[in-house]
Amino acid sequence: MSFKEKMEETAKKKESNSVLALDFPFRSPDKRDELLVEAQDVLDAVHPYVCAVKFNHHLVLPLAIMDCKANDIGATNQVIAEYYYAAGFDALIANPFVGWEEGLKPIFDVARRLQRGVILLTYMSHKGASEGYGQTVHDAAGAATAQYVSFAKKAVQWGADGAVVGATYPEKIREIHGILGEHVPIYSPGIGAQGGAAETAAKAGARYFIVGRSITLAENPSEAAKKLCSAIRQGR
Amino acid sequence: MSFKEKMEETAKKKESNSVLALDFPFRSPDKRDELLVEAQDVLDAVHPYVCAVKFNHHLVLPLAIMDCKANDIGATNQVIAEYYYAAGFDALIANPFVGWEEGLKPIFDVARRLQRGVILLTYMSHKGASEGYGQTVHDAAGAATAQYVSFAKKAVQWGADGAVVGATYPEKIREIHGILGEHVPIYSPGIGAQGGAAETAAKAGARYFIVGRSITLAENPSEAAKKLCSAIRQGR
Numbered sequence: 017m018s019f020k021e022k023m024e025e026t027a028k029k030k031e032s033n034s035v036l037a038l039d040f041p042f043r044s045p046d047k048r049d050e051l052l053v054e055a056q057d058v059l060d061a062v063h064p065y066v067c068a069v070k071f072n073h074h075l076v077l078p079l080a081i082m083d084c085k086a087n088d089i090g091a092t093n094q095v096i097a098e099y100y101y102a103a104g105f106d107a108l109i110a111n112p113f114v115g116w117e118e119g120l121k122p123i124f125d126v127a128r129r130l131q132r133g134v135i136l137l138t139y140m141s142h143k144g145a146s147e148g149y150g151q152t153v154h155d156a157a158g159a160a161t162a163q164y165v166s167f168a169k170k171a172v173q174w175g176a177d178g179a180v181v182g183a184t185y186p187e188k189i190r191e192i193h194g195i196l197g198e199h200v201p202i203y204s205p206g207i208g209a210q211g212g213a214a215e216t217a218a219k220a221g222a223r224y225f226i227v228g229r230s231i232t233l234a235e236n237p238s239e240a241a242k243k244l245c246s247a248i249r250q251g252r
Numbered sequence: 253m254s255f256k257e258k259m260e261e262t263a264k265k266k267e268s269n270s271v272l273a274l275d276f277p278f279r280s281p282d283k284r285d286e287l288l289v290e291a292q293d294v295l296d297a298v299h300p301y302v303c304a305v306k307f308n309h310h311l312v313l314p315l316a317i318m319d320c321k322a323n324d325i326g327a328t329n330q331v332i333a334e335y336y337y338a339a340g341f342d343a344l345i346a347n348p349f350v351g352w353e354e355g356l357k358p359i360f361d362v363a364r365r366l367q368r369g370v371i372l373l374t375y376m377s378h379k380g381a382s383e384g385y386g387q388t389v390h391d392a393a394g395a396a397t398a399q400y401v402s403f404a405k406k407a408v409q410w411g412a413d414g415a416v417v418g419a420t421y422p423e424k425i426r427e428i429h430g431i432l433g434e435h436v437p438i439y440s441p442g443i444g445a446q447g448g449a450a451e452t453a454a455k456a457g458a459r460y461f462i463v464g465r466s467i468t469l470a471e472n473p474s475e476a477a478k479k480l481c482s483a484i485r486q487g488r
Binding site: 087094095099113137141151206 | 277280323325326327334335338347348351353354356357373376377378380382383384387388389390396399441442465
């Protein structure tokens with residue numbers, strides 16, 4: 017089963033399209049043991065309401081668990097992919113800006129061999145995203161186009177298993193969804209703490225919803241995750 | 253002392269502008285213990301001939317030591333920076349594509365507070381680099397410009413401590429050096445295994461030289477590092 021199919025199936029079974037971003041603020045070395053316990057607690061409380069968990073530097077660095085947004089040269093990307101997939105991760109997030117040849121191709125090669133997924137950044141959720149993702153570039157034929165449009169086309173062309181588009185930009189979700197169609201599902205971060213609304217993102221075409229701080233830092237993470245599920249259901 | 257001054261001083265003292273990229277190919281879990289020993293051996297053999305060491309996912313993932321090329325949202329970048337700097341690293345490499353606001357600004361803020369360095373990707377060393385770093389973009393005034401030119405200008409504007417430009421593209425080093433002047437030193441990877449020549453990169457304006465596999469995988473790493481030093485001296 018491909019990563020895409022696995023996501024589809026898990027989302028259906030769990031009746032949830034929420035992806036938990038297991039992110040926590042910086043901790044000093046003497047407080048890092050607690051981090052593992054806290055992360056475990058949040059997972060225990062929230063797992064009925066999420067279909068996947070996204071790890072990031074937050075947990076890798078202190079706990080050596082995971083990382084993402086690969087944007088290195090091919091030889092390095094290959095090593096990164098081999099390690100993550102060997103560690104049991106089902107998918108990696110990568111930045112298409114790095115290009116194909118000696119760039120992301122080696123990640124896709126490893127992913128295909130191991131039946132794992134590659135999700136491409138297409139439009140990020142923060143304010144400065146317009147600087148890079150929103151800039152005007154010239155396509156191969158010399159015509160002016162938006163960077164994120166060129167990334168969305170690459171996601172289709174390279175056979176990506178997903179595309180990241182910030183929930184803080186629902187109009188970009190709609191436009192990118194128009195390019196990706198049903199081939200490449202949209203993963204949408206930026207919900208809650210960053211100001212994006214799951215319902216709006218769902219209406220615009222997002223399939224999965226990456227939520228971090230508004231669950232991990234909630235007084236009642238389980239309740240927060242449950243609420244998110246119903247917001248998404250209303251949007252779809 | 254700032255990171256830039258520290259590099260300058262160390263390079264002078266060590267009579268070397270080489271930065272060792274401590275990269276090794278993927279190892280299966282049962283062979284990872286050897287990796288620490290090997291990395292230590294290479295460091296022991298090579299340290300007289302290098303002024304700095306650059307870690308990457310290769311060693312972070314199996315050994316939980318380091319990482320780089322930050323390109324996340326500001327809140328995450330801040331956590332990444334806090335952890336790396338708390339772990340003792342002197343500088344991070346980041347991708348300017350992510351933009352300033354809620355992007356790289358938080359990394360620069362943490363770096364300034366802790367007197368650490370931020371080095372920006374400006375033109376990478378691999379073939380696919382032309383796809384992103386070499387693309388034509390529109391600047392704020394709407395004029396067509398090269399992406400790497402816009403990145404080099406940001407490196408100056410944001411007060412970066414260095415700019416990464418691949419040794420495989422000496423003509424880009426020359427052009428970018430023209431923009432950066434003496435404010436932002438150029439760190440040049442891609443020497444050896446990837447086909448770049450230290451001498452040519454040095455002549456074009458690179459200040460520091462990042463070398464990985466042609467030292468770490470050499471039969472005699474010490475000899476390989478020594479040779480590199482003299483090649484750089486000839487180029488300068």
